[in-house]
Structure formats: C-alpha cells, structure tokens
Amino acid sequence: MKQTTTHPPDHRSVRVGNGAASVTPPLTRTGRRRRPASTQWAAWAFLAPVTLYLLLFYAYPLYRNIDLSLREYTVRSFVQGDAPFTGLKNYRAVFDDPTFAPALLHTAVFTAVCLVFQYAIGLALAVFFNQNFRLSATLRALFLVPWLLPLIVSASTWSWLLNSESGVVNAALHAIGMGPVNWLTSPSWSLTSVIIANIWIGVPFNLVVLYSGLQSIPASLYEAAAIDGANAWQRFWRVTFPLLRPVSAITLLLGLIYTLKVFDIIWIMTKGGPADSSTTLATWSYQLGFGNLLPAFGPGAAVGNLLVVAALVFGLVYVRAQRKQALS
Numbered sequence: 413m414k415q416t417t418t419h420p421p422d423h424r425s426v427r428v429g430n431g432a433a434s435v436t437p438p439l440t441r442t443g444r445r446r447r448p449a450s451t452q453w454a455a456w457a458f459l460a461p462v463t464l465y466l467l468l469f470y471a472y473p474l475y476r477n478i479d480l481s482l483r484e485y486t487v488r489s490f491v492q493g494d495a496p497f498t499g500l501k502n503y504r505a506v507f508d509d510p511t512f513a514p515a516l517l518h519t520a521v522f523t524a525v526c527l528v529f530q531y532a533i534g535l536a537l538a539v540f541f542n543q544n545f546r547l548s549a550t551l552r553a554l555f556l557v558p559w560l561l562p563l564i565v566s567a568s569t570w571s572w573l574l575n576s577e578s579g580v581v582n583a584a585l586h587a588i589g590m591g592p593v594n595w596l597t598s599p600s601w602s603l604t605s606v607i608i609a610n611i612w613i614g615v616p617f618n619l620v621v622l623y624s625g626l627q628s629i630p631a632s633l634y635e636a637a638a639i640d641g642a643n644a645w646q647r648f649w650r651v652t653f654p655l656l657r658p659v660s661a662i663t664l665l666l667g668l669i670y671t672l673k674v675f676d677i678i679w680i681m682t683k684g685g686p687a688d689s690s691t692t693l694a695t696w697s698y699q700l701g702f703g704n705l706l707p708a709f710g711p712g713a714a715v716g717n718l719l720v721v722a723a724l725v726f727g728l729v730y731v732r733a734q735r736k737q738a739l740s
Contacts, residue, residue, distance in 0.1 A: 474720070480713035490709060502710035506718075509711075511688060511696060519692040522607055523671045529611045530667060531660070534618025539648065541619075542626045552623070559616035567680035570609040571596065574681075599689035602682045606690055610677050614670070618663055625659030626652065658734075665730045669723045693719055 481502050489495035506512055541552050558566060573580050574595035582592040595605040629652065637647045675694040678684060684691035684699060691699075693715055701712030 477713045477716055477720075480709050481711075481717050483710060485709035487707065498710070502714040506711050506714045511691065514688055515691045515693050515696045518603055518690060519672065519694070522603065522610070522674070522692055523668060525607050526610050526614060526671050527664060527667050530614040530618050531664060533611070533615045534663075535622050535656075535660075537615070537619045538622040538626055539652070541623060552619070555619055556616045558613050559620075563613070563676040564680060566613055567609065567677045570605070570612070570677075571681050574605050596682055597686055599687050602686060602690040606678045606681050609681060610671065610674055613677065614667060618667065621659060621663045622656065625656050629655050661730060661733070665726065668726055672719055672723055 482497060482499060483489075483495035484498045484501070485495040537555065541548050572578075574582075576582060576592060576594045576597055579595070581595065585592065593601060595601050633651050633655075634647055637651050642650065673694050674692070675698060678690055678692060678695050679698065682690045684695040697712050697715035697719070699712075700708045700715060
C-alpha cells in the first residue's frame with residue numbers, strides 16, 4: 413500500500429495575460445509578500461550614501477566632541493592621542509567658571525529676542541507680500557539679499573554701519589540732534605548691536621517660509637470670513653494665524669537651532685566683548701578651544717556639547733508637541 417505525502421500549499425498565484433504567465437512572490441510566515449532580492453539590494457544602495465554621510469559628518473564629529481569633553485587634552489596629547497580620561501571634570505570646570513552664567517544669560521537673551529523679532533517682522537512682510545500687488549515679486553527678491561550674502565560680508569557691513577566714529581548710524585543720530593552711541597565698544601550696547609545684525613540676517617528666512625505657508629491657505633476661507641462680517645484683523649487672527657501654526661512651529665524651531673549656534677556675526681563684530689558683554693556659549697566655546705595661546709580643548713568641547721543638548725531638547729519638545737497634535 414503506497415503512502416501519499418501531502419505538500420503544503422505554495423500560496424503562489426499564477427496570472428495569465430496576453431499569453432504570458434507571471435508568478436507573484438510567495439507569502440512569508442507573517443502573511444506579507446517576500447520582496448525580491450534585487451529590490452532589497454536596490455533599497456540598501458539608495459540608503460548607503462545617506463548613511464555614510466550621516467556617519468562621517470554627524471555621528472563621528474559628535475563622538476569626537478564627546479571624547480574631547482571627557483579627557484584632558486593638550487596640544488601634544490591632541491596630536492598623539494594619549495589624553496587621560498577625566499570624566500565630568502571639564503563640565504564641572506565649565507559650570508564653576510565665572511563666565512558661564514553671563515554667557516548663558518546672553519545666549520538666552522540673544523536667542524529669544526532674535527526669534528521674536530525675526531518671526532514678527534517675517535510674518536508681517538509675508539502677509540504684506542501675500543496681497544500680490546505690482547512689484548511684489550521684485551521687492552520680495554530684494555528682501556532675500558541679507559540671507560544670500562556671506563555672513564562675513566553682513567557682519568563687516570554692520571560693523572561699518574555701527575562704527576562709533578565714522579558709522580552711518582551715528583551720523584544719522586547726529587543729524588537729528590542726538591549724541592553718538594558706542595555700539596560696538598560699550599558693554600551696554602554691544603549685545604544689542606549683534607542682536608540687530610542677526611535679526612536683519614534672519615528675517616528673509618522667516619519671510620520665505622511663512623509666505624509659502626500663506627500660499628497654501630485656500631482663498632475661499634477668507635471669502636467666507638468676509639461674508640460673515642470679519643474685518644482684516646479678525647481674518648488674520650481667526651483664519652491666518654491658526655492655519656499657520658504648523659509652519660510657524662518648524663520656522664521657530666529651525667530659527668532656534670540656528671540662533672543658538674550663531675558665532676560668525678558676534679565674533680566679527682565684537683569678539684564677545686567688551687568685557688565679555690556679548691559673549692555667548694558659542695563664542696565662549698570657540699574662545700576656549702582656539703582663542704588662547706594655551707587652548708582648553710576639553711572645556712571648549714563641553715560648552716559645545718551643552719549647545720547640542722539644548723538644541724536636542726527643543727527638537728524633542730517639538731516632536732512631542734506635533735505627535736500630540738496629530739493624535740488629537
């Protein structure tokens with residue numbers, strides 16, 4: 413008596429069309445179609461350049477910066493690579509340094525004031541240019557000039573404008589009967605000067621992003637609000653501003669991350685002075701690592717890591733807020 417063996421079903425379907433038969437891939441144990449090997453290799457090939465870029469230019473520099481902050485590096489040990497491990501000693505030295513508290517305060521004031529004015533001015537200009545009047549595109553392109561200029565050019569221009577003796581700003585103040593202001597050499601005005609320059613540089617970015625957000629709002633909503641009797645301010649506050657919240661959130665987040673690490677403008681205009689009156693964490697980190705004859709690589713890297721942690725915290729807060737908004 414012959415025993416017959418049964419084989420499990422292959423779960424492959426044959427489709428016949430135009431005289432040709434095609435076999436679909438078999439199902440896996442999870443019930444999903446198994447991808448062909450060529451498709452998987454193609455996916456890995458597309459991911460490889462991005463992964464390599466992130467590892468070389470983000471992960472490795474971050475690892476090296478963390479390593480610098482945990483060791484006692486000197487110029488000799490930096491070259492030879494035999495710096496002793498000191499743990500959190502560099503972080504304690506940074507927190508105990510008398511420069512830390514003023515630098516932290518200046519960073520907070522610089523970031524907050526720049527963000528508020530850049531967003532407010534950028535939003536006002538975006539609403540203005542959204543009217544689509546004649547020369548709107550030309551004027552909008554001119555407002556992009558500060559954003560397109562190299563930072564060294566912008567900072568040098570503002571240094572000339574705010575020069576105490578030959579600056580255009582003091583000349584204008586003198587013309588209206590006011591005395592000169594030591595914008596760059598007075599501890600009372602140096603931080604204000606770099607804030608003004610950075611606001612001027614950051615407004616075009618806010619203008620471009622917010623203007624694109626305004627373009628995505630349907631005009632029918634404004635027409636319906638106008639029919640209901642809403643004036644211009646009510647249409648802005650009840651229609652425009654709420655619908656711009658997602659765009660505003662990402663604009664403020666990117667502006668925050670950029671402003672936290674602003675170095676070029678401050679260093680070129682004031683070098684963090686006078687008397688550390690415009691020193692921020694970014695300029696202090698550079699000064700510790702490269703601005704002295706005897707560089708302190710460890711404390712400088714520690715200050716830089718504090719900026720990374722601050723940007724990461726704000727980024728996580730944004731992601732969490734977006735997730736809650738999506739679930740609601």
